[in-house]
Amino acid sequence: MTTINHRVTLARRPTGEATADCFALESEQLAKLEAGQVRVKVEYISIDAALRTMLYGEGYHRQFGVGDTIGSTGVGRVIDSASPEWEVGQAVRGRLGAQTFATVGPKDIAAVDENLGPLSAHLGALGGTTGLTAWIGVRNIGKPLPGETFVVSGAAGGVGSIAGQIAKIDGARVIGIAGGPEKATFLVDTLGFDEAIDYKHEDVGERLRELAPDGLNVFFDNVGGDILDAALDNIALRARVVICGAISQYDDMSAVTGPSMYLRLAERQSRMEGFALFHFKESYAQATAELAGWLADGSLVSPEDIMEGLERFPEALEFMFSGGNVGKLMVHATPPA
Ligand SMILES: NC(=O)c1ccc[n+]([C@@H]2O[C@H](COP(=O)([O-])OP(=O)(O)OC[C@H]3O[C@@H](n4cnc5c(N)ncnc54)[C@H](OP(=O)(O)O)[C@@H]3O)[C@@H](O)[C@H]2O)c1
Numbered sequence: 001m002t003t004i005n006h007r008v009t010l011a012r013r014p015t016g017e018a019t020a021d022c023f024a025l026e027s028e029q030l031a032k033l034e035a036g037q038v039r040v041k042v043e044y045i046s047i048d049a050a051l052r053t054m055l056y057g058e059g060y061h062r063q064f065g066v067g068d069t070i071g072s073t074g075v076g077r078v079i080d081s082a083s084p085e086w087e088v089g090q091a092v093r094g095r096l097g098a099q100t101f102a103t104v105g106p107k108d109i110a111a112v113d114e115n116l117g118p119l120s121a122h123l124g125a126l127g128g129t130t131g132l133t134a135w136i137g138v139r140n141i142g143k144p145l146p147g148e149t150f151v152v153s154g155a156a157g158g159v160g161s162i163a164g165q166i167a168k169i170d171g172a173r174v175i176g177i178a179g180g181p182e183k184a185t186f187l188v189d190t191l192g193f194d195e196a197i198d199y200k201h202e203d204v205g206e207r208l209r210e211l212a213p214d215g216l217n218v219f220f221d222n223v224g225g226d227i228l229d230a231a232l233d234n235i236a237l238r239a240r241v242v243i244c245g246a247i248s249q250y251d252d253m254s255a256v257t258g259p260s261m262y263l264r265l266a267e268r269q270s271r272m273e274g275f276a277l278f279h280f281k282e283s284y285a286q287a288t289a290e291l292a293g294w295l296a297d298g299s300l301v302s303p304e305d306i307m308e309g310l311e312r313f314p315e316a317l318e319f320m321f322s323g324g325n326v327g328k329l330m331v332h333a334t335p336p337a
Contacts, residue, residue, distance in 0.1 A: 001259075002030075002072075002101075002132055002335075003026055003029055003030050004028070004029065004030065004100075004256060004335075005027065005028050005029075005030050005099055005100055005103075006025065006026070006027050006070045006099060006100045006173065006335050006336055007025075007026055007027075007028070007097065007100070008023050008026075008069065008070050008098035008099065008309075008310065008311075008314070009023065009024050009025075009026055009068060009069055009070065009101035009312045009337060010022065010024075010055060010064050010065070010066050010067065010068055010070060010110065011023055011066070011191065012066060013055055013056065013057060013066065014017075014052075014055055014251075014321075016251050016252065017251055017318070017321065018052055018055055018251075018314075018316075018317055019100070020040070020115065020314040020315060020318065020322070022055070022314070023070070023110040023240070023313065023314040025311055025336060027175070027302070028172060030101060030103070031103075032300070033080055033081075033103065034238070035082050035108055035290075036082060036083050036084065036215060037082050037083065037103055037104070037105065037106075037160045038078055038081050038082070038083050038085075038086045038104055038105070038106055038108075038109065039078070039080040039081070039101060039103050039104075039196065039328065040076040040077065040078055040080050040094075040096055040101065040102045040103075040104060041076050041077050041079045041100070041101055042074045042075075042076040042096045042097075042099060042102055042331060042333040043074070043075055043076045043077065043101055043119050043120075043332070044074060044075050044076075044119060044120050044123055044306070044329055044330045044331070044332055044333065045072050045073075045098050045262065045310075045313065045331045045333050046072055046073040046074060046127060046129060046130075046205040046328075047072070047073045047160075047313075047316045047319075047320055047325075047329040047331060048072065048073070048318060049157075049222075049245060049247045049250065049320060049321075050129070050245070050318065051070065051072060051248050051254060051317060052247075052250040052251065052321065053233065056253060057124075062119075064103075066122070067098040069098060069099055070096075070097060070313070070332055071095050071097050072095070072096075072097060072098050072205075073094070073095055073127070073128070073129065074090065074093070074094070074096035074097070074098075074102070074123070074333065075092065075112060075119045075120070075122050075123055076091075076092060076095045076096055076102065076119075076333075077089060077090065077091055077092070077119075078090045078092060079101075080228055081191045082263040083287055085106045086106060086318070088264065088297065090111055090113050091112045091119060091122075092109040092110060092111055092112060092176070093107065093108060093109065093110055093112045093122050093127075094109035094182070094192070096109075097252055098310065098313045098331075098333075099146075099310070100310055100333050100335045101110070101138055101203060103141075104133070106239050109265055110184050112126075113185075113323065114145075116292040117292060117295055118297075118303055118321070120306065120328075120330060121295065121302060121304075123171050123300035123307055123328065124158065124294075124302050124304050124327070124328035125291050125295055125300060125328075126283075126288055126291055126292060127158075127161060128277055129158075130158040130159055130162065130328050131162050131276065131288075131291045132283075132284060132287045132288065132291070132303070133159050133244065133277045133288035134159045134160075134162035134163035134166060135166060135283070135308070136161075136275060136277050136283055136287065137220055137244045137275060137290060138163050138166045138167055138170070138178055138220065138242075138282045139165055139166070139170075139283070139287070140275070140280055140283060141240065141242045141273050142167070142218040142220055142240050142242045142274050143218070143240065144162065144167045144170055144171075144172035144217060144218045145170075145171070145217070146170065146171030146172065146220060147171065147172070147173065147256070148163070148167075148172050148173070149173050149212045149214070149215070149216050149217050149218070149219035149236070150167035150172035150174050150175070150176065150216075150217065150218045150220065151166045151175045151177065151208070151212070151216045151218070151219050151220070151223070152167070152174070152175075152176055152177065152219075152220040152221075152222050152311070153177040153199075153219075153222050153227050153228075153231070153232060154178070154188055154201065154221075154222030154223050154247060155176025155177055155178045155183075155193070155225040156179075156186055156187060156246075156325075156326050156327070157174070157178075157222065157232065157320075157325060157327070157329075158325075158327060158328035158329065159221070159222055159244060159245070159326075160176065160178070160214055160222050161187075161191055161301075161302075161303060161327055161328075161329040162291075162302070163220050163244075164176050164191060164193050164220075165188070165191055165192070165234070165255060165294075165300055166190055166300075167218070167220075167326055168193065168194075169294065169299060172217075172218070173194050174193045174195075175193065175194060175196070175197065175208075175211055175212065176191070176193045176195075176196045176197070177199050177204060177223075177227060178196065178197075178199070178323075179197075179198065179199055179200040179278075179323040180198055180200055180323070181198055181202075181328065183196075183198070184196035184197070184198040184324075188267040188328060190301060190303070191301055192239040192301075194269065195211050197211070199227060201309070203312070204226070204230040204231075205228055205230040205233055205234065208231065208233075208234040209234060210231060210238075212234060214236060215235055215236025215239065215268075216231060216234050216235050216239055217236050217238075217239055217240070218239065218240050218241075218242065219231040219232075219239065219241045219242065220233065220242045220244060221241065221242060221243055221245070221246070222244050222245045222246075222247060223246060223248050224243075224245070224246025224247070224248050224249050224256075224257075224259075225246065225248035225249060225257055226248075227248070228236070228241075228246070228259050228261075229260055229261045231259075231261050232259055232261035232262060232264045232265070232272075233261045233264060235268050235269075235270050236268065237265055237267075237268050237270070238268070238269050238270060239270040239271075240270070240271060240272070240273070241272035241273070241286065242271065242273060242274075243273065243274035243275070243277070244274075246319070250321075251321070252285075258318070267310040271318040302327070302328070303326055303327025304327050304328045304330065305324075305325040305326055305327050305328065305329045305330070306329075306330050306331070306332050307319070307329070307330070307331045307332065308331075308332050308334060309331070309332065309334050309336065310333045310334065310335060310336060311336040312331055313331050315336040316329060316330075316331050
């Protein structure tokens, strides 16, 4: 059995983009387990947009200290256990960190049911920060009705691709906003959205007016900034604007640009509501059951974008922030050569 853990740590706090030199790859000897501890071989590491917000010294969400292992969520398998609660071979999910082996307490991990989907799906369609987030934002906040127009930004990414499909299952007309012609084609041809807007080459406001002349009933926002303003300018009466995230703002959280078009909310009797998935724990079981059902019957497509090798973790984060990923981005935590 291997005795070395490889891990990605925060080498320095980024100013602006989180580039590869902000991270370090370190190795350490694995110690013998203490009573109660569990050792997990990490298989897949979730690349989440919110990780960027955790690299600041203070502020939004949790923070990582310089020298800390990046505390990302992952899935893996128990390979050693000094806890009566866990057996070798069990598949688990938790904040395993960007590393090849996680040594955790018995309450730091949760079992995943591989009958519902393969390990990677438990970060993707069945993952908290992906499928469950999409489900909660659509079902608990946006609540699209059949025939309503539902628009989602970051539409080809992990959360957006699933949010749009759930709205479609619920009978809405779905328009996705993403960067580049390939992603626009993917939204319509692979995910079954009704329309797509390529924000890198098209004027979002103009396209929304063309595609939704009666206005947007629900806007599910993952991006913020100019795209949020273009959407607000085009909301219908009694629209619901769901603030899931604002990736366009994460590289400089000290200068977040707020929406200048917010008075449309007053004019059109609409509301804007943010949410964080952990406030909706009571929805997890139902969301997981429905998402698993849709995966099983083929009504939900769950694209995954998997990079091979732990050492590519920094590259993966840069890839996401430059819009490289299609679907849920993760790193397969194979050790560096
Ligand atoms: N509220 C919650 O509880 C919760 C939980 C999880 C995630 N989230 C939020 O959900 C959103 C999506 O997260 P994810 O992890 O699934 O990421 P993702 O959508 O898989 O990847 C992010 C995508 O955002 C787009 N993007 C990056 N920089 C951008 C910019 N400056 N302007 C416009 N688009 C940009 C890129 O696609 P393009 O090619 O289209 O640009 C990129 O692929 C994030 O805002 C995240 O913070 C919220």
